[in-house]
Amino acid sequence: MEKIKILIFVVLSGVFLLQETPARNPAANGLKELPVKNFCVVIDPGHGGKDGGAVGNKGTQEKNVVLDIASMLAKVLVDNAGRNYKVVLTRAEDKFIALEDRITFANQAEGDIFISIHANASESRNDNGFEVYYNSLATDDALTNVARRENAGAAERKDPQPTDSMFVLWELAQNEFQKESMNFADAIQAGVETAVSKPGENGKKYLMRNRGVKQAGFAVLRGVRMPAVLVETSYLSNENDENNLRSPEFKEKMVEGLFEAIEKIAGKINRRQDGLK
Secondary structure: OOOOOOOOOOEEOOOEEOOOOOOOOOHHHHHHOOOOOEEEEEEOOOOOOOHHHHHHHOOOOHHHHHHHHHHHHHHHHOOOOOOOOOEEEEEOOOOOOHHHHHHHHHHOOOOEEEEEEEOOOOOOOOOOOOOEEEEEEOHHHHHHHHHHHHHHHHHHHOOOOOHHHHHHHHHHHOOOOOHHHHHHHHHHHHHHHHHHHHOOOOHHHOOEEEEEEEOOOOOHHHHHOOOEEEEEEOOOOOHHHHHHHHHHHHHHHHHHHHHHHHHHHHHHHHHHHOOOO
């Protein structure tokens, strides 16, 4: 199989590193071994390059919005003095990365948690709001359609796609983390709702519907060996939601909520690993 090339954007104490798929031994690639951080967050900005994702009526592209949010979240995590984070982005620029490559990279990075960031779209302009998914079977046709749209990038890959047996193995691996993934999704739902509801500059309030935590079979969640969620930040097909996603202040509030959720789940995972309740 041809060697997979993945753009890796590692944020570690202000260091940005560009390389191919990480080797088990960093020295094997001639890379300087960096200090070990105590919690690794893999952030996956959806789509990219020729795969633009959803597009709003004002021309707002999903691939750009989610990269903005992912980059802002990475900076907030790295700048946080309370906990040492290693933060890794699956893409750092407007570049197409196949879903399978994102999965491979996340696993090789040995992340503690995985968060894939997207923006939704619907044929109905009335559909709006924020929702969080963890991996499981979709519970209705609408959720199946959301997963089908986000999984479309898998078909762009020229290399052989994962077989059904590989997906079964991935599903079993992800089931191990299903409870933590659900808890992570719940924390994101609560954190983002609280952050966005706070008045912004000049008392401005953002209207955002909380659509809750849901289950669906997203390909990018099925393969990662860590607690994993997919965030649909809002609907670009909805006028109000698109305006929100074009606002730097709204994106900052979104990041604030995501950060609080990561802090919460990181604390739980670290306590569990330390043998504490």
